[in-house]
Amino acid sequence: MTPSPRLLLTIDYESWFALSRKYDNLSSTERFELDDSYSRNALDPILEKLKDAKTSIYLVGEMVGWYPELPQKILDAGHEVGFHCQVHRPLTSISEIEHDLHMSSAWRKKYKVRGFRAPMINTVEGVYPILERNEIAYSSSLYAPTGTLLRKGNIWELPVSTFPLLGHPKNIRAPRRMNMPLVLGGEFPYGSSMMSGLFPRIVFKIIEREMKAGLSPVIFLHPYEIVPPERWPARFARDLAANPLLYPFTLSKLSFLKELLGSFPTSTLADFINESTQ
Numbered sequence: 420m421t422p423s424p425r426l427l428l429t430i431d432y433e434s435w436f437a438l439s440r441k442y443d444n445l446s447s448t449e450r451f452e453l454d455d456s457y458s459r460n461a462l463d464p465i466l467e468k469l470k471d472a473k474t475s476i477y478l479v480g481e482m483v484g485w486y487p488e489l490p491q492k493i494l495d496a497g498h499e500v501g502f503h504c505q506v507h508r509p510l511t512s513i514s515e516i517e518h519d520l521h522m523s524s525a526w527r528k529k530y531k532v533r534g535f536r537a538p539m540i541n542t543v544e545g546v547y548p549i550l551e552r553n554e555i556a557y558s559s560s561l562y563a564p565t566g567t568l569l570r571k572g573n574i575w576e577l578p579v580s581t582f583p584l585l586g587h588p589k590n591i592r593a594p595r596r597m598n599m600p601l602v603l604g605g606e607f608p609y610g611s612s613m614m615s616g617l618f619p620r621i622v623f624k625i626i627e628r629e630m631k632a633g634l635s636p637v638i639f640l641h642p643y644e645i646v647p648p649e650r651w652p653a654r655f656a657r658d659l660a661a662n663p664l665l666y667p668f669t670l671s672k673l674s675f676l677k678e679l680l681g682s683f684p685t686s687t688l689a690d691f692i693n694e695s696t697q
């Protein structure tokens with residue numbers, strides 16, 4: 420059955436420093452200190468801003484260790500808790516993916532987590548059998564045109580939305596991440612918060628158009644784009660100097676979010692997939 424069109428708004432719930440690869444190899448305790456309670460304090464204001472809209476919030480598991488109340492708060496507010504990886508870093512080697520799922524199994528079981536979003540929307544085809552063995556039901560870890568819903572073994576893949584300018588791509592396989600081949604292939608990855616940072620009006624218009632065509636766009640935001648950390652983005656200035664492409668991720672998307680929530684119905688990805696596959 421084709422579900423009614425809705426905005427599939429997701430939040431990759433990670434700390435403010437997760438944009439940069441500089442902190443990947445610190446100890447978890449060092450990252451906890453860097454986070455400085457930001458991820459604990461940002462959740463309530465974010466849930467308030469979402470009001471009645473239902474979203475999928477993909478948690479970095481390491482943070483569940485730091486702030487054990489996060490998953491239940493998200494569930495109590497009516498959202499879906501998903502899994503964004505245990506430690507936020509590039510996760511494309513099979514052995515590291517297996518290790519990451521193993522490390523996160525206790526909290527994922529406790530909160531019945533069924534959805535996976537790969538860090539940096541970058542994964543490999545080999546991820547799907549591993550997800551299946553770890554009781555994950557779906558993934559949202561590729562970029563592909565809105566309306567794509569793929570079966571990968573027993574796992575559903577519901578990609579982050581792109582708008583194809585040069586025709587529909589064939590043979591959609593991982594990795595499909597934000598890189599030059601994707602963009603040169605004519606796909607505008609409007610589901611990424613990089614694009615809603617740079618071109619919020621254009622992204623809003625595309626979402627409107629896709630929904631009028633009966634499609635359900637998948638887009639993502641980050642906590643630091645909704646509730647800015649203290650001294651933001653000054654505390655991230657060195658990382659921005661090293662990688663200016665990160666700049667759009669530091670822009671506030673609060674007014675964009677408010678406009679989306681005022682204009683479109685939403686649901687979790689889990690609900691959308693259930694309705695699509697009945």
Ligand SMILES: [Zn+2]
Binds near residue numbers: 433437507
């Ligand atoms: Zn992330």
